[in-house]
Amino acid sequence: MSRQYLLRQVAPYGESPVDVLLADGEIAAIGTGLERGDDVVEIDGRGLVLLPGLVDLHTHLREPGREDAETISSGTRAAAMGGFTAVHAMANTTPTQDTAGVVEQVWRLGREAGWVDVHPVGAVTVGLEGERLAELGAMAESQARVRVFSDDGKCVHDPVVMRRALEYVKAFDGVVAQHAQEPRLTEGAQMHEGVVSAELGLAGWPAVAEEAIIARDVLLAEHVGSRLHVCHLSTAGSVEIIRWAKSRGIDVTAEVTPHHLMLTDELARGYDPTFKVNPPLRTMRDVEAVREGLADGTIDIVATDHAPHTREDKDCEWAAAAFGMTGLETALSVVQETMVDTGRLTWRDVARVLSEAPARIGRVDGHGRAIAVGEPANLVLVDPAARRVVNPADQATKSVNSPFRGRELSGCVVSTFLRGRATVLDGASCDWSPLAEGVVRP
Amino acid sequence: MKHLLSTGDLSRTEAVRILDTAGQMAATQSREIKKLPTLRGRTVVNLFFEDSTRTRISFETAAKRLSADVINFSAKGSSVSKGESLKDTALTLQAMGADAVVIRHHASGAPHTLAASGWTSGAVVNAGDGTHQHPTQALLDAYTLRRHLTGPGDASGRDLAGLRVAIVGDVLHSRVARSNVQLLHTLGAEVTLVAPPTLLPVGVQSWPAEVSYHLDEVVGSKPDAIMMLRVQRERMSSAGGGFFPSPLEYTRGYGLDARRLAALPEHAIVLHPGPMNRGLEISADAADSPRAVIVEQVANGVAVRMAVLYLLLAGEQRHDSDETKVDQ
Numbered sequence: 081m082s083r084q085y086l087l088r089q090v091a092p093y094g095e096s097p098v099d100v101l102l103a104d105g106e107i108a109a110i111g112t113g114l115e116r117g118d119d120v121v122e123i124d125g126r127g128l129v130l131l132p133g134l135v136d137l138h139t140h141l142r143e144p145g146r147e148d149a150e151t152i153s154s155g156t157r158a159a160a161m162g163g164f165t166a167v168h169a170m171a172n173t174t175p176t177q178d179t180a181g182v183v184e185q186v187w188r189l190g191r192e193a194g195w196v197d198v199h200p201v202g203a204v205t206v207g208l209e210g211e212r213l214a215e216l217g218a219m220a221e222s223q224a225r226v227r228v229f230s231d232d233g234k235c236v237h238d239p240v241v242m243r244r245a246l247e248y249v250k251a252f253d254g255v256v257a258q259h260a261q262e263p264r265l266t267e268g269a270q271m272h273e274g275v276v277s278a279e280l281g282l283a284g285w286p287a288v289a290e291e292a293i294i295a296r297d298v299l300l301a302e303h304v305g306s307r308l309h310v311c312h313l314s315t316a317g318s319v320e321i322i323r324w325a326k327s328r329g330i331d332v333t334a335e336v337t338p339h340h341l342m343l344t345d346e347l348a349r350g351y352d353p354t355f356k357v358n359p360p361l362r363t364m365r366d367v368e369a370v371r372e373g374l375a376d377g378t379i380d381i382v383a384t385d386h387a388p389h390t391r392e393d394k395d396c397e398w399a400a401a402a403f404g405m406t407g408l409e410t411a412l413s414v415v416q417e418t419m420v421d422t423g424r425l426t427w428r429d430v431a432r433v434l435s436e437a438p439a440r441i442g443r444v445d446g447h448g449r450a451i452a453v454g455e456p457a458n459l460v461l462v463d464p465a466a467r468r469v470v471n472p473a474d475q476a477t478k479s480v481n482s483p484f485r486g487r488e489l490s491g492c493v494v495s496t497f498l499r500g501r502a503t504v505l506d507g508a509s510c511d512w513s514p515l516a517e518g519v520v521r522p
Numbered sequence: 523m524k525h526l527l528s529t530g531d532l533s534r535t536e537a538v539r540i541l542d543t544a545g546q547m548a549a550t551q552s553r554e555i556k557k558l559p560t561l562r563g564r565t566v567v568n569l570f571f572e573d574s575t576r577t578r579i580s581f582e583t584a585a586k587r588l589s590a591d592v593i594n595f596s597a598k599g600s601s602v603s604k605g606e607s608l609k610d611t612a613l614t615l616q617a618m619g620a621d622a623v624v625i626r627h628h629a630s631g632a633p634h635t636l637a638a639s640g641w642t643s644g645a646v647v648n649a650g651d652g653t654h655q656h657p658t659q660a661l662l663d664a665y666t667l668r669r670h671l672t673g674p675g676d677a678s679g680r681d682l683a684g685l686r687v688a689i690v691g692d693v694l695h696s697r698v699a700r701s702n703v704q705l706l707h708t709l710g711a712e713v714t715l716v717a718p719p720t721l722l723p724v725g726v727q728s729w730p731a732e733v734s735y736h737l738d739e740v741v742g743s744k745p746d747a748i749m750m751l752r753v754q755r756e757r758m759s760s761a762g763g764g765f766f767p768s769p770l771e772y773t774r775g776y777g778l779d780a781r782r783l784a785a786l787p788e789h790a791i792v793l794h795p796g797p798m799n800r801g802l803e804i805s806a807d808a809a810d811s812p813r814a815v816i817v818e819q820v821a822n823g824v825a826v827r828m829a830v831l832y833l834l835l836a837g838e839q840r841h842d843s844d845e846t847k848v849d850q
């Protein structure tokens with residue numbers, strides 16, 4: 081029998097404080113002055129916000145293939161530390177997650193690690209090459225039950241391949257998550273094309289290369305009656321196109337990353353590759369537009385695009401460095417600081433954009449649920465009053481390429497519960513044994 | 523001044539000081555014994571990740587005339603696709619006790635990375651990084667402009683206030699253009715960039731320069747100097763980006779030929795950072811005309827680089843003195 085937790089005087093969605101009892105993997109009771117039974121761990125929740133466990137639709141766990149940057153174990157522990165109870169593991173591994181065998185391997189390693197539920201993303205095309213559809217049906221029917229398909233890192237740029245993928249996944253209620261990047265317009269691109277790139281002499285990644293693909297894809301989705309998800313939207317123009325598409329009734333959802341909510345291309349001026357990411361950091365005007373889009377619901381979710389890289393891949397000149405930044409352990413703080421502290425989102429909205437909507441888009445069972453009796457106890461406790469300085473070396477992720485290094489951010493995750501079991505308590509991860517918990521048979 | 527990474531980092535005073543020091547260096551170069559003992563015992567490393575015999579020889583000559591020990595390190599051809607080799611190479615040079623690292627690199631910002639990394643304690647001199655900066659080229663251009671266009675007598679202490687300079691060609695890919703726009707602006711000159719729109723960066727409107735697509739109009743506006751940038755023929759092909767339809771059309775629109783040369787004012791000079799594509803951006807008439815100061819630019823390059831190395835390596839010990847005297 082698993083341990084029970086009584087969360088005293090926590091504020092679900094930041095609203096009125098109540099007591100919440102977690103037992104047998106579920107929310108067993110909600111009320112005031114709940115009796116504390118024997119063997120129940122009581123947590124003083126005064127001042128803490130209770131949210132459904134966060135769900136990341138866009139995580140790079142790097143295993144198999146780049147275990148030097150991250151493993152499924154280290155990446156999912158980082159996820160738990162960041163308040164997540166489910167993550168979608170992107171397909172650009174080595175080998176690529178383009179067969180049932182590989183997605184099942186990732187899914188199984190996720191279960192064995194036990195920090196969060198790992199939902200592998202399937203590649204849209206074989207080897208992410210953009211030419212032939214991968215065996216999407218086999219991945220959907222595998223134990224991993226893949227519902228999200230993406231060539232992320234690369235764009236499904238061929239319009240016919242994209243059309244076929246959008247149509248094909250309808251058979252199993254899947255969704256294509258597009259990394260929108262017109263390849264010809266971004267050959268050799270290093271950073272946002274604009275005033276800063278002109279001065280730094282770094283090849284530009286124009287906003288239009290993202291917007292042109294999004295415009296094409298929403299029209300394709302409308303034409304074939306499919307749903308489409310747009311990854312890491314980064315420009316003001318992209319927000320407008322999504323807004324227009326939704327007003328037409330097109331079944332499109334969109335995500336923004338924490339870094340695009342906070343950081344701009346000005347950070348490239350020191351040529352520190354920590355700030356090199358794809359799509360690139362944009363201008364303040366774009367940051368303002370994605371914040372507005374997230375606030376008004378045009379953008380459905382925040383997803384981390386957690387992209388760990390080894391020191392060797394970042395400790396070099398800009399052009400030679402890898403694209404990407406870590407984000408699992410700072411996402412909630414960045415959303416709080418940019419959206420909640422500024423009054424643009426409530427905590428109930430945060431639950432929507434970081435848990436409920438991503439779970440719905442990814443067709444993830446048991447996550448992103450209401451905080452109600454009988455629901456699975458996938459929860460996160462947040463201290464919104466905390467201030468903390470980000471030190472990548474202290475994080476659970478194996479990599480240190482956090483763009484928030486040295487920044488003071490609002491809020492911190494106090495505890496995370498996965499089906500009633502604490503994965504994080506008092507800001508520290510809880511080691512556990514999958515054998516003892518009966519998840520894995522000897 | 524700890525490093526020389528970008529002309530954007532130079533104040534007017536610092537820039538004029540470099541030009542003045544270069545003037546003193548140039549004066550010593552007309553003597554029979556050109557070598558000065560100033561940097562005896564100091565080590566200057568030429569770290570070239572990209573071929574450029576001209577620039578390397580210029581720095582090497584400058585360092586040797588100041589009696590520095592010179593190590594040439596060419597990393598071209600070794601595996602430099604991954605940046606680790608910049609780090610490893612820098613650590614190696616640090617172990618050898620480099621007092622200054624003159625770095626040429628195909629990646630924009632590589633000298634910044636080197637200077638900020640702590641991999642070397644030496645002064646870093648940017649000898650051209652990607653499409654970003656080539657500060658000593660801009661300094662030698664400014665030195666050349668000052669010598670010819672700021673009136674008779676000793677030019678010491680002067681800036682380039684009021685001079686009108688046209689920079690023509692592939693601005694998009696040009697570190698020479700970027701360095702010159704910032705330095706000439708700092709020194710008070712008015713810059714006009716002339717190029718087909720495809721060879722101007724998005725964002726150029728924020729630069730302290732006018733922009734024109736029409737060379738004939740700019741020539742007609744009587745500039746004091748015209749600087750022709752090298753245009754690589756590969757830029758024409760679709761693999762090279764397809765920036766213009768043909769070399770002939772480029773030359774017709776943006777090449778400096780005898781007709782345009784004749785339309786320039788009497789006193790105007792023609793600069794080119796070299797190596798030239800004769801017949802593409804500059805005709806033989808223009809390149810070999812008495813207005814062209816292209817060969818002089820090369821000589822001035824040595825004096826300017828001597829000045830830069832001197833101020834970075836020896837200037838520290840004597841920054842209290844008002845005037846910069848060259849040890850003799």
Ligand SMILES: [Zn+2]
Binds near residue numbers: 232233234311312358
């Ligand atoms: Zn992506």
